[in-house]
Amino acid sequence: MTMSRRQFVGSVAGAGITSLAAPHFLSAQPSEPIRIGLLAAKTGPLASGGIDMDLALTMFLRERENTLAGRKVELIVADTAGVPATARTKAQELVEKNNVHCIIGPLAAFEALAIADYLTEKEMPTLGVAAAEDMTQRHPSPWFVRLTSTSAQCAYPLADYAAKELKYKRIVTIADDFAYGHEMCAGFQRSFEDSGGKIIQKIFTPLATPDYGSYVAQVKTGDAIFLGTAGSNGFRFLRQFIEYGLKDKMAVIGGMTALDESVLRNMGDEALGILTTSWYSAELDNPLNKAFAPAFRKQFKYDPGYYAGSTYVSGEVLEVALKSIKANVEDKKALMAAIRGSNADTVRGVIKFDGSGNAIGNVYIRKVTKSDGRLVNSVIKTYPDVTQFWTYDKAAFLKNPVYSRDYPPAQNLEQ
């Protein structure tokens, strides 16, 4: 390649300017902001949770003046509408058009599964919210961590509590007829039956069930009914359950989304006394949450729950990780290692990650009570450092098939 003199001079001069400028660059902020992509369903039936995810993460960043570890942050929110195909398109947009450095979300397992392979292929650090068991069990990805819980992770402690402290012997489970409901009920059943209890009936209702009357009328009388539902379905089931006069006959207990704060705020006194389990409660008594929950309530007039908590915790974990790598998000491998090693203190308590990227953290048994005229999930017992494998041996656990409608088989069903 030949080069004219003018070009040669020009390039040398350019290099000189660059080298002169370099020390200046090092001491100052990198000019590019950190770009965080949030996948949240802000329209469609899952919108309630998706909107909360957005509000909490935006609030987290605003509290830090949109700066994490000394570097500006730009948040790009993509609406998945709760549709897997849309989630796929939006994920691709975030990665290829917006060039994000990491992704938080999405909310539903079927959305997360639809984009999992793509994000792994693109080596995109992802802080997940969805609960699908196998994403951190039989098919983990080096680029994926989950800060919430697997479908069953919070159900184990409740089953333990129901068997040992409440002395329940016979329980009916009901859940939405999709993977999340199947997995949660399977985990609940396994832990409850290992503690000597019996699951006498398992009911799965289609996601779109306008009228729960025919299901309520089938419920067999046991010590309690376990609600493995999400969103508005559990809420509507519960109203029918009460109208049929069943709440006086048996206790109601629920999984981590059944009586979420987003559901409670639309309920009345009929919810009082119901026990649920989760990795979070707006009532948690730790310094971080004592600042977060009241601030959130002040701003949006309701309590943060599962979904708001999930993205706020994501922000907290990300901040710790970014600090440890001096905000150098361009090194994706280092970012992922830093996230996995973050051991961050968050509004849900300290969380660590296990080898497959799933959170190990406290799980709380909560009871619906009234405080300042509104319904809250007050914590009555803490199970410390619960893992996704509960008390089971990891290797043996992973040899079994993933939890489903029929696994583990229910052997105590009553006809």
Added chain:
Amino acid sequence: MQFWIIQGLNSLSLGGLLFLLSSGFSLIFGLMRLANLTHGAFFMLGTYFAATAMRAYDGLNIWVAALGAGIAVAAVGGLFERLVLTRLKANPLGQVLVTLGMSFIISDACLMFWGGDSIPVPTPPNLQSPTRVFGFVFPTYRLVLVGCAIATAILLYFLIERTRLGAMIRAGVDDRQMARAVGIPVSNLFTLVFCLGAGIAGAGGVLGGPVLSAYPGLDADMLPLALIVVILGGIGSLLGAFIGSFIIGIIYTFGTALFPELAYIILFLPMIFVIAFRPQGLFGRVST
């Protein structure tokens, strides 16, 4: 025994709810030959109106709320018919598409306005305590729903069969051209029937509220049920919609109770058979 009695009553109450949903759909379909896919959204609008009104005015009577929401939704429907549907008279497919689009617009507007949470519609206080039927407990309000459906059916029957307006509607259903030729203002009739259909859906949404609650996606849950009832019962036949509602109520209730895994198959299978072997539906007339 208890199973059959309780589920039988459940079938009746669901049937009542379905009639409140689908009678308006059937009326509109019958006269205008228009599958109004906005119908589920009208129903949902009614539920949301009631949820908001009854929250804002504690102790507001549900019947008053139903009347108010019925009128409000009828007005929305009337505007929609006048401003949009009449312009597409020559384009039936376009009309159906527009009603589908309108249903999306309404459901997104509801989401914007009411947020993504479920909002309960309170059961009237005097109907909250369960009734004892043959020694079994059953929610009183569900029994009242059946009464509402029967009352609506009787009112509509008198309107269609015994009034001058009803005679005009029937003439329009049978032969639109001929009706026009003898001086029936078919265009105004269309608007009126569309208002009436939308209004019944809105009021039905309020009455169904205590069972269903208002939530995003209610429209999409209800619309297929209205379609099944009307196709099974017969297009434009009020009797068909009435019988169809209770048949679907029975199939759905016992289907989900006896074969929960097959709930949706059991629900849609009869519709497929009816379409295959009796396209006009159980009570529909073959149009000439």
